[in-house]
Amino acid sequence: MKPLLIGGEWVTTSHGMKNVNPSDIGDVIDIYAQAGRAETQTAIEAASQAATAWGMSNLQQRHDILHRIGVEILSRKEELGALLAREEGKTLQEGIGEVMRAAQIFLYFASEALRQKGDVFASTRSGIGIEITREPVGVVGIIAPWNFPIAIPAWKIAPALCYGNTVVFKPAELVPGCAWALADILHRSGLPKGVFNLVIGPGSVVGQAILDDPRVNAISFTGSQSTGARVANASVPFLRRIQLEMGGKNPLVVLDDADLDVAVECAVDGSFFSTGQRCTASSRLIVTEGIHARFVSGVVDRLATLRVGHALDKATDIGPVVDANQLSQDLDYIAIARSQGGHLRFGGELVRRETEGHFLAPALIVETSPDMRINREEVFGPVASVIRVKDYDAALHVANDTEFGLSAGICTTSLKHAVDFKRKAQAGMVMVNVPTAGVDYHVPFGGRKASSYGPREQGTYASEFFSVVKTSYTSA
Numbered sequence: 250m251k252p253l254l255i256g257g258e259w260v261t262t263s264h265g266m267k268n269v270n271p272s273d274i275g276d277v278i279d280i281y282a283q284a285g286r287a288e289t290q291t292a293i294e295a296a297s298q299a300a301t302a303w304g305m306s307n308l309q310q311r312h313d314i315l316h317r318i319g320v321e322i323l324s325r326k327e328e329l330g331a332l333l334a335r336e337e338g339k340t341l342q343e344g345i346g347e348v349m350r351a352a353q354i355f356l357y358f359a360s361e362a363l364r365q366k367g368d369v370f371a372s373t374r375s376g377i378g379i380e381i382t383r384e385p386v387g388v389v390g391i392i393a394p395w396n397f398p399i400a401i402p403a404w405k406i407a408p409a410l411c412y413g414n415t416v417v418f419k420p421a422e423l424v425p426g427c428a429w430a431l432a433d434i435l436h437r438s439g440l441p442k443g444v445f446n447l448v449i450g451p452g453s454v455v456g457q458a459i460l461d462d463p464r465v466n467a468i469s470f471t472g473s474q475s476t477g478a479r480v481a482n483a484s485v486p487f488l489r490r491i492q493l494e495m496g497g498k499n500p501l502v503v504l505d506d507a508d509l510d511v512a513v514e515c516a517v518d519g520s521f522f523s524t525g526q527r528c529t530a531s532s533r534l535i536v537t538e539g540i541h542a543r544f545v546s547g548v549v550d551r552l553a554t555l556r557v558g559h560a561l562d563k564a565t566d567i568g569p570v571v572d573a574n575q576l577s578q579d580l581d582y583i584a585i586a587r588s589q590g591g592h593l594r595f596g597g598e599l600v601r602r603e604t605e606g607h608f609l610a611p612a613l614i615v616e617t618s619p620d621m622r623i624n625r626e627e628v629f630g631p632v633a634s635v636i637r638v639k640d641y642d643a644a645l646h647v648a649n650d651t652e653f654g655l656s657a658g659i660c661t662t663s664l665k666h667a668v669d670f671k672r673k674a675q676a677g678m679v680m681v682n683v684p685t686a687g688v689d690y691h692v693p694f695g696g697r698k699a700s701s702y703g704p705r706e707q708g709t710y711a712s713e714f715f716s717v718v719k720t721s722y723t724s725a
């Protein structure tokens with residue numbers, strides 16, 4: 250059984266949980282010790298004890314540790330990528346790509362540790378100087394989702410440590426393997442005891458203990474809207490700092506003047522790669538009349554070339570759905586879309602392979618309208634719907650007609666429409682002729698409306714969440 254990491258010690262508990270491979274449900278990856286409320290509180294106490302010293306630690310030390318972590322992750326990318334693919338169901342290639350991204354994030358924040366800077370202002374009063382500096386927030390609770398088992402933890406943990414905070418990390422229950430591997434690397438990196446703690450367990454126990462604890466000064470969360478609301482409600486009484494990344498219902502607009510190959514590739518990648526299990530996935534394909542027929546048959550032809558199968562099989566393009574619950578949610582949404590008048594144009598059926606896994610053929614639903622549930626609620630699977638519209642203005646209107654606002658894409662060769670869409674899309678990220686999903690690691694990530702709350706993640710903008718500003722006035 251793999252233990253928890255609390256206060257710099259590996260800790261076992263009496264309960265363990267199986268980590269099962271979604272490509273082959275007979276394959277148990279390992280058993281992971283489950284934290285209860287008491288272990289979580291011990292971890293928070295350890296992080297709290299370690300906070301002052303780590304907050305004052307020198308930047309060379311922080312740089313060296315983050316650098317060491319990044320280098321080790323990178324040097325083990327095949328092995329960790331295979332573990333990721335085995336526990337989450339991403340293909341091996343996608344898994345290795347994600348591990349490389351996690352490594353790059355640690356290396357990026359290793360360098361950022363050396364670039365902590367402030368401002369100097371002249372005062373309105375004579376003889377006084379003003380300095381603006383940034384200081385750590387303290388103990389940060391990190392609650393991560395299952396769909397990026399190493400990259401999302403990395404993009405929360407690396408800036409937290411870079412800016413001098415200590416961490417209590419709760420990974421998603423479905424993916425303890427990558428979380429444990431990451432904790433093991435952090436444990437051997439030279440971090441002082443208690444600076445990083447790993448508590449694995451259910452949200453109702455471990456997550457709740459983090460929410461309830463006033464010693465947790467900030468929480469960075471990625472996951473569902475309903476859990477995000479719980480994080481927010483639990484944090485208000487403490488006036489705790491929060492950063493929430495929740496769902497998306499991201500539009501990809503395809504205009505008549507689009508390059509057809511680019512549009513098909515953007516749609517297939519954005520909607521179906523990583524099994525569509527990305528909050529940045531393009532789930533609404535909004536297509537103008539003149540290209541609609543060519544675009545739909547282009548996507549269908551491309552989907553027909555993709556193989557759904559075991560994540561570790563080199564021939565696989567699309568891995569399994571993460572678990573039985575998610576699979577039944579995906580199937581329910583396909584059924585709901587059909588019952589509301591959508592036509593299933595491709596896929597949507599269970600696929601049988603040699604191993605028993607949650608394999609679903611990517612589903613393309615056409616003839617849908619913006620008010621249907623399939624176009625309003627996040628599915629989080631390999632399911633995309635096509636909405637036919639008259640022209641660019643109608644496309645823009647439909648694109649923005651959603652409670653979400655994470656990523657919005659457009660495929661067009663018109664500079665006029667591209668510029669207008671960049672300006673008017675109500676989303677945190679806009680993509681022109683690139684997929685809505687698959688972002689760089691050195692620039693801000695986040696959305697608007699019901700998708701996100703609080704400062705952006707990633708890049709230098711991460712410092713807005715992971716540090717607090719101090720304004721000092723000095724008269725000599």
Ligand code: UN1
Pocket residue numbers: 394396397401471494526527528529685686687688
């Ligand atoms: C990406 O599209 O590269 O949970 C990243 C998610 C997002 C990350 C998407 N927070 O899917």
